[in-house]
Amino acid sequence: LEPPQPDPDGAEARLIELLLSRRGAPPPWIRVDAGHDCAVTADGWALEVDTMVEGVHFDGRLSAADVGWKAVAAAVSDLGACGAEPVWLLLSLSVPDAPDRETWVAGLADGVGEACAELGVYLVGGDTTGVRPGGPRVISVSAGGRVVAAPVTRAGARAGDLLWVTGTLGLAGAGWMLDDPPPMALAALRRPRPPVPFALELARQGLATAAMDLSDGLRADLPRLCRASGVGAEIDPHALPADPWVAARADRLRLQVAGGEDYELLFASRADDEVRVRAAAAARGARVTPIGRVTDGRAVELRGASWPSAAFAHFGASA
């Protein structure tokens, strides 16, 4: 009997499964099919799509420019996790007709432009459509990148591997989950900076046996990686890297595993590669922390603790 596992996907996982269920056999030019952060073609293009819906993934805490930045960062984060250097973006925007429409779109374009310049990617095309008055703004970004070596997927983690995360966890989640978050939590929520140079270094050196970006929080994302790899995991909750403000809070664990929005990298490495992983992180200015181990079986456990509930509409309403 396995211990209960967090399964925040539920209905949404079934929707993606349904959506992809009528695809037929993969063509010969597919190197990595759906089910990872990106699909990868035989000629080395990593491809992914990510969507942000107003009222589900963002609200008034984010300016239009923040939304633009974040949509680009989220797309680039997925490419990096697969070991692909970001190249192009396509952006589709649905906005209701309202007096502030042009101002809002101009703000979005500012954030998109800023993120593209800083993260090194080019917007090759865009599309805008209306929605009925009162309808939500929807921003969908597709992205393509060139893999720098063998693609990194969610599927290669093996029992005994170390599990790592970059950066710290919980600050952006605090910005999203708390009623009155401090400015630094809002800043983390608004302007995620995915560790793409480090992710590419891992890929170049073949150090990651599996990887994905942390957009929905460890509680939701780690089981996805484990399912794809056919393994379990044991995480040390005390090892999760935290900003001092997060570390001092009573709800620290909930913010760190259920808050999401970190856009840090979750990855596995062979235990033997610990020193090389640390060296790669030092070379690329990334902070890395080992947080646990890949295990046999399927259980995804927090050592000595149960997974805090997300108790938050974001995770019920999005995949």
Added chain:
Amino acid sequence: LEPPQPDPDGAEARLIELLLSRRGAPPPWIRVDAGHDCAVTADGWALEVDTMVEGVHFDGRLSAADVGWKAVAAAVSDLGACGAEPVWLLLSLSVPDAPDRETWVAGLADGVGEACAELGVYLVGGDTTGVRPGGPRVISVSAGGRVVAAPVTRAGARAGDLLWVTGTLGLAGAGWMLDDPPPMALAALRRPRPPVPFALELARQGLATAAMDLSDGLRADLPRLCRASGVGAEIDPHALPADPWVAARADRLRLQVAGGEDYELLFASRADDEVRVRAAAAARGARVTPIGRVTDGRAVELRGASWPSAAFAHFGASA
């Protein structure tokens, strides 16, 4: 003084312009930048995104499977217009939580699968997100294709060129604009079949000086092609190819130029190439009709008629 031109874009054109205004200089690997049916990279990938919003681009007249078919057909149509063979799709779906959600997504997947199989393209990845209850379903499809020769853009038409369309115009528009359309109009609205094999043949033979697909109707789309090429056009309204049922109607011209949804190909060729264009169409099972001429100046005119008003929310609310 130029005659008044149809400008159904207005606010929406400004939104796309705003959206793309902060992009910085195009990188060296851009062969065709935004502003055409697709962008094209130096290594021959044509890229585009197209979005359908419930209540704006579709309603209960389309089943979930019809929406899936149409989303794929619209994406493939853009690729064909640029002379690119469809290869992959990414689909992003936003759906409100409702009791029929899984049934609807399964239906959508059926239509997507059917269209992918018939139109020769593979869905490499998908993403689903929630929207707040009552929110619209939004389907965004990005697509990539390989150009079969020099990319075809909207920008190469020259004064004296012939203007052509494939198929017939107006039937799908009748399905969308009329209160009680006949079954064949609804069928045309629900299941567009873009003439991709013919479009690729045009590209291979270098016969199209400019091309785009007709998704919003000649009244909206022809001025876009003319602006991109820096030319005008004179169309013979009596030459517009029509199904007999459309041809017999008093509102024929409105259905044919303002109805949209045809997903036929609008293209220009050198006048000398008329015979070769007709031969290419015969070889690929396409119907082609010359509908007018490219002119000097900027006027986009219907000979002896004024452009009928769309008078329809679809065109006010979408780009």
